[in-house]
Amino acid sequence: MLTLVKLLQSLVKALHSEGTPGQLAAGIALGSILGLTPLVSLHNAVIFAAIVILNVSFPGALLGWALFVPVGFLLDPLFDHVGHVLLLHTPALTPLWTALYNMPVVPLTNFNNTVTLGSLVFSAVFFLPLLFAARWGVTRYRATIGERVRQSKWYRALTASRVYNVYRLFKPE
């Protein structure tokens, strides 16, 4: 229940943040990588750093992460299959994987794990479609029911909370 409330909170905050639809969509798309791929991986540290440093919506990233974690769990069998195909059944790629495997630092990304690689490839392919779809969705939302939600009591209560102050630190400039 708490997770659901937090997800809702994140969704509302993200949709009404000061960022442009593009910033919000970029945050969601980057956050989706965190959600779709196994979290404890070196590439996610890079993604996290990108979310922090790039001028994208941090709440959007949190929203993308929260939304895509369950999707990641659901699609794990698919990721596993994709990873298997890429790592073991695509001979043309074997020299690449061999080179990467024997290179410093790269093996720490766990790229040679079928689920990690499958989910990373999937999220990379999914990145641009998600970015554009999210930008279109946020624009439509703000143009239609966004203002009514902003005027509601519960939204004001939410934005008055201390959590919101922490969020403001990472709001898009």
Add this chain to the structure above:
Amino acid sequence: MSVRIFRWRAIGPLLVFLVIGGVVWWLFADRIARRSAEKIGTSIVGAKVEIQSLHIDLANGDVTIRGLTVASPHEALKNLLQADELVADLDVLPLLEKKVVIDRLAANGLRFGTARETDGRVPGDPNASVSGRVMNEARDWAQRFQVPALQLATGKIDVATLDPRQLSAIPAAHALSARADSSRKAWQTGLDTLRLGPTVDSATATLARLKTARVTDLAALADARRAIEQLKQARNRVTAYERDVTGGMAALKAGVAGLDSAKQRDYAFARGLLKLPSLDAPAIGLALFAPTAVANFERALYWTQVARAHMPPGLLPRGDDGPQRARRSGSTVRFPRERALPGFLLRDAELSVQLDPTAPQPKSYAGRLTGLTSDPALYGRPTLFAASAPAIVAGAMLDHVHATARDTAGATVQGVRLPVLQLPSLPMRLDPGQGTTQLGFTLKGDTIHARWAIRSTHVTWARDSAGPSSTVTDLLWRTLSGISDLQVDAGITGTLRAPRLVVRSNLDEAIAGRLRTMMGEEVAAAERRVRAEVDRQVDPAIAPVRARVTALQTEITARLAQERARLEKAQKDLEARLRPF
């Protein structure tokens, strides 16, 4: 309004975050590494691996492990080994490639087979891990050996119920009876198709005409000669036909003989239903010591197969189970490359081993392990282990460098306390005391050659008071309790799919001799009873068939003789009548 790409003011929090991460690593690296080592070790061994403390000194490339306990995957309350301290000299740079290369390891205070308070085996789905799968395979392999049970609890021999459907002579008799019937019909039809009657009738008519014919009646003479020719042809047909019948009769007689063979097989089958005690010395050796021997071989096979699973030959990419996590584990694929470092390599380890640690003054020995690696093809040399001391010689070689793996291990330990042996089916225990034990195990590809032996000259016997008592067990107890020497030799040869087990001991002949004396008469009487039972069930089916075949032979022989006589008589009469012409 232009949107800036970077959020420079977030650099500060990010750096703080990195610093916090560094501090957390500094504080918890040892704990994280300890847990990871425990998890990986548990996964490889198939039983709990526990570490009291682990300290990483990256600056000096040292890792120190204290209080290592590796539980036995085969015994609930036993450890495979314990070590007081392991100090590893680590190559730091390969860590960046996620490779662990240990130049030198010093293991102190190694003890084997110590007791533990909790079950160290790993519960859960055995097929979820490599060790679980290997354990199942080794267990299945061990169950291939059908160890005979030594039946002497009561000294009585049971004659089990004999089901006539399981006897082979009865269906064979029915089949032969059907064949005899069909042969009889076929031969009858065959005789009819020879058309002997019309030939004889025609010859008889010609003879009658010849009696009234004149010397100049050339037509009658020609008819007579033609009739004689037809009679000769008919006799040839009869001869050919007789050959066929003789062949058919021989087959039927062979069928009758086959019934006798089937009956002999039924005797053997019925004898197999008897719950007889084993009277052969090799069978007794198997019954007494095979479970212990097979358990030792099973363990050796388990460790060999675990080594093969984690140290596979070749340089092809290969997948192992991925890390355990909330998400799906997947498979982690290794891509070894020539002249690159292996994923794991222990170049040289010096082992300080304590034998018989419960003794007042446990003895310490030194051993050496070299070239333990996850990629033998990259390392290019086999893994070697050697330990030598006045009372112990042990060695092992895991050669996975080439496509066909060759694993050899052997150990001879003298003057150690051997474990007590519970003899299956005998209500007594055998305590070998201090003695010598040997284990040799070679697995080349799929071909196994293994030997296990124990020798002791200070055997003591203990009778199990809760066990069943009978005249036989009393006598065996008196026989065995006077034996103070023990020599057991067990060996396995062949392939993993079709292994052959032989077990011999100096107790076999003693037990077999005593059992023969005791049980010989009763066994003979029981065998007579089962033979009588087989006769009672089989003879009513066999006797009519035997009689039918005999009658058929008599009938067909008589019929053929009769037909041949008719033909010969008709031919002779005609020839006699023609002579004056």
